[in-house]
Amino acid sequence: MVRPRSVAVIGASDDPTRIGGRPIAYMQRQGFAGAIWPVNPKRDTVQGLSAYAAPADLPEAPDTAIIAVPGSAALDAVEQLGARGCRTAICFTAGFSEVDEAGARAQEALVAAARRHGMRLLGPNCLGLFNQAVGFYPMFSTSFEQGWPIPGTIGIASQSGAYGTHLFALARARGLGTPVCVTTGNEADVSLGEVIGWMAQSEEVQVICAYAEGIRESDRFIAALDLARRNRKPIVLMKVGRSALGTAAAQSHTASIAGDDAVTQAVLDEFGVVRARTTEEMLDIAYAATRRIYPARNTxxxxxxxxxxxxxxxxxxxxxxxxxxxxxxxxxxxxxxxxxxxxxxxxxxxxxxxxxxxxxxxxxxxxxxxxxxxxxxxxxxxxxxxxxxxxxxxxxxxxxxxxxxxxxxxxxxxxxxxxxxxxxxxxxxxxxxxxxxxxxxxxxxxxxxxxxxxxAAPAALVALPQVTLPAATPTEAEAKRILAEAGVPAVPEAACADVEAAVAAAKRIGFPVVAKILSPDILHKSEIGGVLLDLGDEAAVRAGFATLLARAAERAPGARIEGVLIAKQIKGAVEIAFGVLRDPVFGPVAMVGLGGVFIEVLKDVAFRRCPFDATEAERLIRSLRGFPLLDGARGRARADVPALARALSNLSGFAAAAGERLLSVDVNPVLVLPEGQGCFAADAVIEVETR
Amino acid sequence: MVRPRSVAVIGASDDPTRIGGRPIAYMQRQGFAGAIWPVNPKRDTVQGLSAYAAPADLPEAPDTAIIAVPGSAALDAVEQLGARGCRTAICFTAGFSEVDEAGARAQEALVAAARRHGMRLLGPNCLGLFNQAVGFYPMFSTSFEQGWPIPGTIGIASQSGAYGTHLFALARARGLGTPVCVTTGNEADVSLGEVIGWMAQSEEVQVICAYAEGIRESDRFIAALDLARRNRKPIVLMKVGRSALGTAAAQSHTASIAGDDAVTQAVLDEFGVVRARTTEEMLDIAYAATRRIYPARNTxxxxxxxxxxxxxxxxxxxxxxxxxxxxxxxxxxxxxxxxxxxxxxxxxxxxxxxxxxxxxxxxxxxxxxxxxxxxxxxxxxxxxxxxxxxxxxxxxxxxxxxxxxxxxxxxxxxxxxxxxxxxxxxxxxxxxxxxxxxxxxxxxxxxxxxxxxxxAAPAALVALPQVTLPAATPTEAEAKRILAEAGVPAVPEAACADVEAAVAAAKRIGFPVVAKILSPDILHKSEIGGVLLDLGDEAAVRAGFATLLARAAERAPGARIEGVLIAKQIKGAVEIAFGVLRDPVFGPVAMVGLGGVFIEVLKDVAFRRCPFDATEAERLIRSLRGFPLLDGARGRARADVPALARALSNLSGFAAAAGERLLSVDVNPVLVLPEGQGCFAADAVIEVETR
The missing domain is CATH 3.40.50.261 (Succinyl-CoA synthetase domains)
Known part of the structure; x- marks a missing residue:
């Protein structure tokens, strides 16, 4: 599609200013080396070239075709091109999913026809593409009136035709060469990710400038980012819709899934894609990148x-x-x-x-x-x-x-x-x-x-645990058990019916422990003195057990007593929250933030696609604005960040292994103790799709 | 100095590329309308003009003079020019306070000489100025080799000569007219503020671009900002040294007082000065401003x-x-x-x-x-x-x-x-x-x-209280009393020796109240049950008084009992901190921030020069990132922000009235109750210079 030996133009026009005429004029002017076969049933010649009545009449199967016919004729063109053996097409035709439901159905029919013929489709509703090196200009933009692309190494991949050519024109004005530009329009078949992936392995392109309003499919997009990174090809991305206002504008503009911008940002960070804040910045970065010097640990x-x-x-x-x-x-x-x-x-x-x-x-x-x-x-x-x-x-x-x-x-x-x-x-x-x-x-x-x-030094693969989700959303206790099995420990505690069990539990958990009276009839334990802190040894546990039972007998005489809950005493902990949400595009995404005002007022949260290792988890934690609280701010002891990172990485592995029925995980608070003492989930909710 | 009828050039050179030659060449080339009088004892003519041996020989007192002689000769030039009746001079000569202590002393001597003669001085160590409209170019920059300033309405006021001419050259390349540029160098006499003030009332300049590394004197600077605002002349400021790194670089670069950037920013906000982040942004804003349309409540x-x-x-x-x-x-x-x-x-x-x-x-x-x-x-x-x-x-x-x-x-x-x-x-x-x-x-x-x-609608003048500071830093109780008098209320409380006094105090303070045993011998009151909460009426106060005395008698038998402290019970308060610091340049500056992590970890603090009214205080409070906590976030009641704003405004009035002996005020925490219930200082420190 990008470097064909022959191109058919369905809806070819003799008028070089019309949509079906511009590509022919451009290709002739720029010396396209391949064959140009205009298809127009009403004319013998188009812009000096022999015209064909229909795809069936073409001398052979074209490598690609431009579809520049209006409305429903596009479907016909795909069918006929497919029958003639054409395997790729660039579809300018508009009036599909960008318009309404009927358009969306027509688009589905178009793609179905293409698939039937094993044909790949760019568009519909796209401006086309160009490949300057071979003079291939299947694009109906007026931009070329002001000048042609110049040789260079910057490729443009854009969901918007207007933006793609705007970028090319700005680049040209700065003397920057953009030999290839592909605009994807409605992305019924070929997506932005696939275009980036092609550029990541092409010789023409060394630096990739991309424009996105929404990512429609994650697999190819992520594979493309990964390939570009491995091939040391930098990607500068303008991803619009980062603000609430912008997202609203994007939704009124196209049918693209805008997704959560913070999640998209996390994916970009993962692969080192640099997000440009302005078009000028995008070109500044692309220009600097053409030197192909990318220092790690820059100074x-x-x-x-x-x-x-x-x-x-x-x-x-x-x-x-x-x-x-x-x-x-x-x-x-x-x-x-x-x-x-x-x-x-x-x-x-x-x-x-x-x-x-x-x-x-x-x-x-x-x-x-x-x-x-x-x-x-x-x-x-x-x-x-x-x-x-x-x-x-x-x-x-x-x-x-x-x-x-x-x-x-x-x-x-x-x-x-x-x-x-x-x-x-x-x-x-x-x-x-x-x-x-x-x-x-x-x-x-x-x-x-x-x-x-x-x-170049990839992270160790995260070993995924065996996960069997319950049939329905589990209780808190069950959720904690499931997470503990996956390596996200809960606050250790044990219900003990007698004093020997209490002593054994305390020894297992480690001193000091907290003891609480266990009774379905006593709701407010502290009111009857039913909570004892700081039990530091076996003797204290024994005495405490007796004290609690005595107090219950005296102050809540009718209550059924089931024993005593022995729990690890948590002191000096920093409260964290972490969890998993399922992004419609990128699947399970972990989030982590500091508790309280940091999340609720300041939205101080970091995201990462699941799964990831503990090193990456620690990087996420350190990226929080509130990180100093874990790092000894305000006279605290430093918190056990490595333990927290392990738990978060384990959570990410759990989410990746759990499959699509896992809707969300919310662990809040996670109590992070001082260095060497671990971290523990104090509450947890796992939401699953009921089977 | 900016539009003279005659200019003497001390150290005039016949070589148009030397420092003492460039201004003459430039003025001749650009048709300066006034007289140019080169002063050079070794030559009869300089660049075709009659030269004079010394200022004493000049035909009359020049309106201004360029001093382009090296080192110690500058002082001589000032003395001679002063004696000849010259009242302004532009001093290129370097080697003063920017170099070392000896240079600083030489600079003081230079200024002293100028003052003696009633002479105003630009520089020393400055690049000079230009006024394009009259062809006046007392500047030794090489910038003019690439082109001359074009007519327009943008004035440049810069502490750095290199930056000022850099800006002029960029403006020229964009077709923007900068008819006036004044660089202030060491600012031994004429400061950036004075230059801005001149531009604020000049006809030549409608838009002011300024560059500052540090503000040396606040009065003229603030008067200039105020005048520019009243005359509807926008100021775009590049104030470097906003980062720690930048401040270090600025300090190694010049002798300027960098000051606290946050305080400077507060002053700029006060007068609507827009701070440019980059030079490009400065010119973008200046360019847009040349239309002279400045919409309030922009959309x-x-x-x-x-x-x-x-x-x-x-x-x-x-x-x-x-x-x-x-x-x-x-x-x-x-x-x-x-x-x-x-x-x-x-x-x-x-x-x-x-x-x-x-x-x-x-x-x-x-x-x-x-x-x-x-x-x-x-x-x-x-x-x-x-x-x-x-x-x-x-x-x-x-x-x-x-x-x-x-x-x-x-x-x-x-x-x-x-x-x-x-x-x-x-x-x-x-x-x-x-x-x-x-x-x-x-x-x-x-x-x-x-x-x-x-x-156009200035805030009501803040009425300043009568303040008599104590001779030395007061105790906490005394500090609270002083602030309460100034309108910053403390938590209401009263030491009561007997039960009738306690009842009266509780009625005055308002129910519910807290009662605490009052004894120099009981440090941990709660250990003996010496604190009672929620006393809701007179009877409860009477009973509580008796309870506290009985408990003290029983549980701390030897203790001297002075009575009971009755205090307003504070519930559901948001903790704020506010205070005053004395900025070396701008004097007393109030700060306000939310307590805890907001100040300590996030540096979420707002500043404002004292005094200011309650409207401005509320604007400050609302500018805090943590403001949602006062506004009902996390299920809280909305806090009494108007009361907080009044207290903060009152604090600012106190600080403004207190004079230079007030070093700082720190009120932390301030407890802000729900709407309509006020706010109260729970602790306060006032630091004064001991008399």
């Missing part, structure tokens, strides 16, 4: 001629979380010797004075790269980079240092005429006028690098 | 040809908090009749189909403006705006609608050649390629509008 060194710009860059780096380690002391001393007024920590400010002797700038750059050891280096030279007198010398100095350290990501922030910019780019620099935008792009390169490194 | 209507772009814009608007109300139902019905597939809520998506009939686009635009009533309208037409066939018709339709609604802020998001952009701008549109950037700029216009509206 930033800043070389500047303006102290103020250095501060501004430091602010931006800190805000986005890109570390700027200090220069080594000996290197700082050497730089101070060169320019006594210079700032040498990082930012390294050689000051405007150094510009009088460009060799000094070279020395500063070399120290920053060699001694600083930064993976990314941002050099701020503002208008000096475009100065007719200073720029040539600056260019020579910087190019020499860059050539000596080609493994680094070198970014220049300059204001200069386009020809100077091109010169710096030819020297291997990325060039941004605005240093803040450069910082965002550099940070993204590090995030790609980290993700690629994770893919 | 956004979006007209689009791409559903996807509509969602993207909705996301951006929600993220920044710019409301997008829905279109009225009748207008939506009319639009649906025009284009049945259109989305009509807002975003209003006329779809690419409508482009076949541009009159439809006009109708959609008219409905959006007239029926939607939005203050700001963003129209997304991507490449259609640059299409050779479609753009002229689009331009006509949009221009007609805009002309019918000239009071709105109209923004076009298009990809088009520069000449098309200029055409749209001439029609009165702001044009942004990237719609996300447009949303940020539009939101800023609304924030300016709100601030200007606040200035």
């Amino acid at each position: 930033l060194g800043v070389l500047t001629v303006s102290g103020g710009a250095g501060v501004l860059i430091s602010d931006a780096a800190e805000q986005i979380g890109l570390p700027m380690p200090e220069m080594p002391a000996d290197a700082q001393a050497r730089l101070k010797q060169l320019v006594s007024f210079s700032a040498t920590r990082n930012p390294v400010d050689c000051t405007a004075q150094a510009l009088n002797d460009m060799a000094i700038v070279g020395r500063f750059a070399e120290e920053t790269a060699a001694s600083g050891g930064y993976a990314s280096i941002l050099a701020f030279f503002t208008q000096v980079g475009g100065s007719t007198t200073a720029a040539p010398k600056l260019k020579r100095e910087l190019a020499a240092v860059r050539a000596a350290h080609p493994d680094r990501l070198w970014v220049l922030s300059v204001i200069a005429p386009p020809e100077n910019i091109r010169g710096y780019e030819e020297d291997g620099f990325i060039v941004f006028e605005d240093p803040s935008r450069a910082v965002v792009a550099l940070d993204a390169m590090g995030r790609f690098g980290d993700a690629f490194a994770r893919a | 956004l209507g979006v007209l689009t040809v791409s559903g996807g772009a509509g969602v993207l814009i909705s996301d951006a608007a929600e993220q920044i908090g710019l409301p997008m109300p829905e279109m009225p139902a009748d207008a939506q019905a009319r639009l649906k009749q025009l284009v049945s597939f259109s989305a009509t809520r807002n975003p209003v998506d006329c779809t690419a189909q409508a482009l076949n009939d541009m009159a439809i686009v006009g109708r959609f635009a008219e409905e959006t403006a007239a029926s939607g009533g939005y203050a700001s309208i963003l129209a997304f037409f991507t490449q259609v705006g640059g299409s050779t066939t479609a753009a002229p018709k689009l331009k006509r339709e949009l221009a007609a609608v805009r002309a019918a609604h000239p009071d709105r802020l109209w923004v076009l998001s298009v990809i088009a050649p520069p000449e098309n952009i200029r055409g749209y701008e001439e029609d009165g549109f702001i044009v942004f390629e990237d719609p996300s950037r447009a949303v940020v700029a539009l939101d800023a216009m609304g924030r300016f509008g709100d601030a200007f509206a606040r200035a």
Whole structure:
């Protein structure tokens, strides 16, 4: 479909400005190497090419076909193309699921026909695609009126035709090559995930820019993200509908399943997909990515001629979380010797004075790269980079240092005429006028690098437990038992009918324990003194058992007494909540958050697709804003985060193994004790589909 | 200094590329209308102008002078210029407080000399200024090699010369006019605040772009912000050093007092100064501001040809908090009749189909403006705006609608050649390629509008109390008494020696009350049953008094008993903390935050310069992320926010009246009861400078 030897155009028009005419005109103008076979029963020729009355008349089965006929004629076209042996088609025709229920049914019929013929379908209601390298333009966009795509390595995969071509036009204006663009429209068959997957293994595309309103199917999407990551191809995604307002707009716009944005974000994080906040940011990141340098554990060194710009860059780096380690002391001393007024920590400010002797700038750059050891280096030279007198010398100095350290990501922030910019780019620099935008792009390169490194050293496979769900939603006690079996421990406790059982239970659970009177008739145990804390040894348990029975006899004379509940005494615990929900697209997704206001008021929650290992679970826990509470804030002891991470990972394995009948799990609170003492579910609800 | 009739150049150079030569060359080239008097004892002429040996030889007292001599000669120049009657000077000379202690002392001498002569001084260590309208270029920047400032209305006030000219160059590249730029360097005399204040009342400048690393003096700065707001001149500020990293970099860079960024932010919020996150954002906002339409209570209507772009814009608007109300139902019905597939809520998506009939686009635009009533309208037409066939018709339709609604802020998001952009701008549109950037700029216009509206209806003056601070830091009880007098009530309580006093106190405080045994010998009152809750009437107080005395007699027989403490019983309170700190630049600043994790872990705190009224106090309280806790979250009753706001406002008045000896106030916790029941300080510390 993307690189065919022949293309049929069903509904071909002689008018090069009509939908059925534009692709033919574009392909002829851009020298498409394959055969173009217009199909139009009313004409002998179309735009100078021999026309055919119907697919049956084509000289042979075309590799692909453009369907540009209106409404119900599309179904006919699929049937006839299928019968002629065509195995792929690009369907411009609109009026399907994006309109109403009847349209949705017509779309189902269209896909059914294609499937019958073993035919893959792009669209319907799509703008088409282009492949610049072979002059293939099955697309009816007017964008090409302003210019053609230029060679390069950035692929565009977009659910929206308007957005895809908007992006291509912006890229072209910036001199960025987007050789391939595929728009998926209604995604009746070919989905965004499949397009990304194709790009992930194609030679044409090294950097993937994608636009999504909603992910319709998770398997291909996830497989594509995984493949792209393994092939070290970065994906920058514009996923709209992140706000409530945006989601409402997306739903009124298309029939796409918007899904929960937080869950989608978790999937993107898992595979190192960087989400662009704006289109400009998407192109900034894609541009930087074309250098194909993706440092894991990224660090930033800043070389500047303006102290103020250095501060501004430091602010931006800190805000986005890109570390700027200090220069080594000996290197700082050497730089101070060169320019006594210079700032040498990082930012390294050689000051405007150094510009009088460009060799000094070279020395500063070399120290920053060699001694600083930064993976990314941002050099701020503002208008000096475009100065007719200073720029040539600056260019020579910087190019020499860059050539000596080609493994680094070198970014220049300059204001200069386009020809100077091109010169710096030819020297291997990325060039941004605005240093803040450069910082965002550099940070993204590090995030790609980290993700690629994770893919190279994959996590241990999570061993899934054997899970047999009950026939209906279980009681709290049963839910806790099920989770405990799966490795999510509950607060240890035991109902003890006599004192020997109580002593044995306490020894098993470990001292100190809590003892509570056990009676169906005593609802408020503490009112009769029916709860004893801090029983520290066997003797205390024996005495306590007697005390509770005596108090019950005295203060609740008629009550039936079943014995005493012995439970682990939980002290100094931090309250956590975790659970599992079933996302309509991505299946079971675990969530974790700190209890109380953190979840309820601040929505401070992290998500992850199930299953995942304890390392990943710990990363999730550490990503919470409230994490300091687990880490010794407010004078607390540090909590047993490893135990919590194990329990959360075990929960994720349970959810993955439980199958589709598991609707949700809610464990709240989870009591996390100080380091080495574990964590325990104090309450649990498991919701299952009743069999 | 900014518009002189004559300028002397001390250290004038015949070489137009040297620091002492550039200003002369620039002024000659740009046709400075005033007299240029080079001062150079070694030459008869400088760049074709008659030179003078010394200031004493000048034909008359110059309106201003450029000091471009090195080091200690600057002091001499000031003395001689002062003696000659010159009353302002622009001092390029470096090597002062930015270097070391000796430099700081030299700078003090320089200022002292200027003061003696009644001379105002810009710098030292500054790049100078320019005033394009009169061709006045006392600036040694190399920026002008790439082009001259163009006429316009944006003024640049910058502490950094490099940043100021960087900004001017970027503005010029975007076609934005920056007729005035003043860089303040070390600010030994003229400060950034004074420059902003001048711009706030100048005719040349309508929009102010400022760059600050630290604010050195608050009075002029605040007066300038206030004046600019009253004169409806928006200020966009790049204030670097917002991060810890940035602050460190700023401190290693200059001697400026960085101050607490959160306090600075509070001052900016107070006056509606919009803080730019990036330089690009600063210019985006300044560009939009040149239309001089600043809607209070801003709303956004979006007209689009791409559903996807509509969602993207909705996301951006929600993220920044710019409301997008829905279109009225009748207008939506009319639009649906025009284009049945259109989305009509807002975003209003006329779809690419409508482009076949541009009159439809006009109708959609008219409905959006007239029926939607939005203050700001963003129209997304991507490449259609640059299409050779479609753009002229689009331009006509949009221009007609805009002309019918000239009071709105109209923004076009298009990809088009520069000449098309200029055409749209001439029609009165702001044009942004990237719609996300447009949303940020539009939101800023609304924030300016709100601030200007606040200035037009100023808050009632806060009546300051009479405050007499104690000679030394007071005890907790004394601190509470002082604050209660100032209108920050403490939990009502009274020490009662006998039962009649207890009854009277309980009646005064209001039932229910708490009673506690009062004895210097009983530290843990609850251990002897010395605390009684929920005393609901007189009889209960009488009985309780007797009970407490009996228990004390029985369980703590030797203890000296002073009576009983009767206190208001606080139930269902939300814990708040508020206080005052003394900022080195801005003086007493109040802070408020929710207790516990909100302050300690999340740093969820709001600041405001003292004093302020209760309306402003409530705005502060509502700005807290944890505010839902006061507003009925988690099943609580709503808290008495008005009472809390009054107490906070009263605290701010106390702090403003207390004078410089007040170092800090810390009221923590403040217990806020349900609506109508007030709030009470439960603990308070007032720190004063010992007299």
